[in-house]
Amino acid sequence: MTEKVIGYMYILTGTVLMALALVSIYMVFTNKGKPVDIFNLPGISIDLSSVAPDVPQGQQDKETAVETGLKTDLVAPEIINSPLNIIAHVIFMGFILNVGFKIASLGVQFVRPIKVNLRTQEKSVLEP
Template identity: 35%
Template sequence: MTEKITGYLLLTIGLLTICLSAFNIYQVFTKQIEPTKLFSGEGIKVEIPGSTTPSELVSADYLNYTSNLTVHYLLMSFLVSVGFKISSLGVQLLRPIEVKLSTSNSTKSI
């Protein structure tokens, strides 16, 4: 009976992990919350000969936001896969284990 309780507990924890990660990704993509801030670098600038100021190709805000969004998505994808593994372990504990053995009386002729 403890296998059933453990199985249901693992299944619930795994499904909650998957749902919370998916909801977090939804919130980030709809800009309700900010992604995890991991990068804060400078933009990409190119110095053009004959010009006094360098020309900015990609702004720092855009580059940092895209990098942070990618890292946040990969982190949440990892958590979804962890939730899947936990819930599949719970399902395996819930399934009854049935072993069917068949004995065949085949005799070999010499």
């Protein structure tokens, strides 16, 4: 009897894990939740001073006042990090789904009755 109780607890635990993982993925894809924040990469930028090192005299004074004025972002960090974080979240939740499935299937094996059918003892041809 205790195997059945443990089996039902495993089934419930596995089902809850799978449901939570599915809800988390749904929330991320509908923008109601945030994915796991793993990646925090800088954006892709280019320094225009390396492209045009000869700057006219009038603009050279402006550059010394603002040193970062010639650095231009080509790709923002959000464009790089957001898809990577979503992919990492889906992979992590897939792992959680798999663990929930394994726990639930173990519970099903506990609940299932064990039936052993024995055949009647037949005389062997080799025995005299």
